[in-house]
Amino acid sequence: MSLFPTEMESERLRYERLHPDDIDPFELYEHARAGAPHIDEITEYVTWEPYDHPREALEWIETCGENFDGNDAATYVMRPTEGDRAGELAGLAGIHPDWDRRLAVLGVWFRKPFWGRGYSAERAARMLELAFDRLDLEVVTVSHDPENENSRRAIERYVDRFGGRKEGRLRNDIAVDGEPRDTIRYSITCEEWRANWE
Template sequence: MSLFPVEMESERLRYERVHPDDFDPFELYEHVRAGAPGIDEITEYVTWDPYEHPKEAFDVVDRFGDGFEANEKATYAVRPKDGDRAGELAGFAGLDPHWDRRQAILGVWFRKPFWGRGYSGERAGRLLELAFDRLELEVVTVTHDPANENSRRAIERYVDRFGGRKEGRLRNDIIIDGQPRDSVRYSITREEWAANR
């Protein structure tokens, strides 16, 4: 039995674990391969590059499946439940617990057609509930590249909503395109979330 649920829902979204038993790597490859629509904008501020061949998608799905089974990390495919794109892969959402620190890191990326719909905040609320109610963690953090204005706005909205705060700028915290870059970090505690849920 896993610590993480295999499937979850929020108001508009469904979350399905990314695991070789449940998820088709070719679906991922279709949207993140080099030359896929919007891929350059999607990967501008993330720590991975467009995939050059399907094996990369298979390796990622295997790795996420292993992390899920080992209770180390939960990665979910995110799909709208209703509307013109119902059931379509919108992106991935992850929760990466650090059990010894009673902390977890939120992660997400969405395909460009799903930007600007408020999905990032909705997904954050659902993963915060998982982190605090089910996993009994104490702090959840999230970061973004300082130049990524879209992420900054989305993160600040839900961090403010749940009573969290901006921690500050971490220098040379991430690697993008082989170069170290700063990140901006925010955190939400279980108490802050409980008072503002």
């Protein structure tokens, strides 16, 4: 049994686990491959590179499936439930618990046609509910590259909404292409979320 739901919904999005039993690797490959529309903008501030062949997409799906089955993390394909792009793969959302610290780290990326629609905040609200109501965690964190203004604006909006705060700049927090990079980290506690949940 998994601690994570295999499917979830929010107001305008459906979440399906990224798992070999459920997701076609060619669908992910089509949108995350080298040469896919806007892929350079999508991957500018993330820690992964566009896929060079379908096997890389399959390997990522298998890794996510193992994490899901082992109750280590959950990654979801997000699909809009309404509008002209209903049912399309809009992006991926992840939740990565550190059970010993009672903390979860959120991650996300969206295809460019889905930027600026408020999906990031909607997804964050759903993931916070999962972290606090179902997984009984105490803190959720999220980070962005210091240069990523789009992520900064989106994150600050929902962190403010749920009473969280900016923790600050973590120097050399991650490595991208073998080079250390800083991140800006934010956190929301369960108590802050409950006080501000509508």
